[in-house]
Amino acid sequence: MATMELRGLRKTYGKTTAVSDISVDIADGEFFVILGPSGAGKTTTLKSIAGLVDVDAGSVHIGGVDMTRVEPYHRNVAMAFESYALYPQKTVSENLASPLKSGRTGKYSSAQRGERIDQVTTTLGINHLLQRFPRELSNGQRQRVALGRVLVRPADVYLLDEPLSHLDAKLRAAMRAELKQLGQMSNTTTVYVTHDYQEALALGDRIAVMREGELVQIGTPQEIWRRPADTFVARALGQPEMNLLDAVVDAGDGGATFRLGDGSVDLAVPAGAQVSRGDRVRVGLRPCDLSVGDGSAEGIRGRVLLAERLGRNVELTVQAGGEQVVVLVSSRSGVGEGSEVTLTVAPDDIHLFAAGSGGEDTARLDAVRTSSMEALA
């Protein structure tokens, strides 16, 4: 257990800046998730904490101690990689026991080792595999054993790099719950890297969204979901992605009207957004926040172009003015292709971003710095 402070971390590889300026305080026992697309710098950040890369600038403090130039072995940090390294000639049981026999963990009695292995194997659902050799495991099983090898070892900090990436969707969802429970039980500070927003929302005490080497927003799952700081964060959370519709404000101050394409839509301006008549904006609407009524109701009028079944839901693509709006409805709603519909949304679910040209990401107009960002300032 330990607090962790990262200050101004920077790592470049030739002309590539993998991590450009990362600062964050992570609390003792916190489950901290870094969410970002491929190449954002997530793994480099973890390796910087573990001491597996030499940072060009900045510092890493663990438990209040400056670890920036300390050898990885002396940091008391355990890291799980996406690739799953196991000893091929040892059984699963022996693979799990070996981290407890070496170095600073060598002090554990065999009873304590047994207890620890039991706890981790139960959580990861791998007790039945203990006598097998790695070659007798599926990729998903091997990944769980590799994760087990990291988690059996008591450490100040666990660094987990996409540890569920090789599991099928059902097992991933089950393991999310188990991992969360294990994190709470062991109360060990954990930094967890993923590009799966559902995993981030389910697991994180806080989430940092990363883009091109920088942390764009840090906040609780609720803060990041409710108030994404810009359109990049908004699009990173949710599948299908948030609709971003170009609009013009018809009347500012309070209940405004937006012109969407050639139609007008009454949408309340989110509290705190400074907009006036004539301003160009991007209105963000999550597909799951839109309700579909028949064409006679008030709201965004449109026609269903496409209805695609996704399990229990149907994804509708609605042509509304010059815009296409994606909506997620229950398959029982009975709305099909060609239907005339009206889309409505609760005022709280309207996100307003600055206008942009060429599709670049733009900032939230009612942006408030989240508590966690303020703590850093």
Ligand SMILES: Nc1ncnc2c1ncn2[C@@H]1O[C@H](COP(=O)(O)OP(=O)(O)OP(=O)(O)O)[C@@H](O)[C@H]1O
């Ligand atoms: N050893 C290296 N040599 C050169 N470039 C590197 C090296 N490691 C990482 N990079 C580059 O640094 C950037 C960040 O890489 P990193 O692996 O940290 O991203 P990531 O967010 O973990 O991506 P992924 O989700 O694909 O694992 C990328 O552009 C990558 O190509």
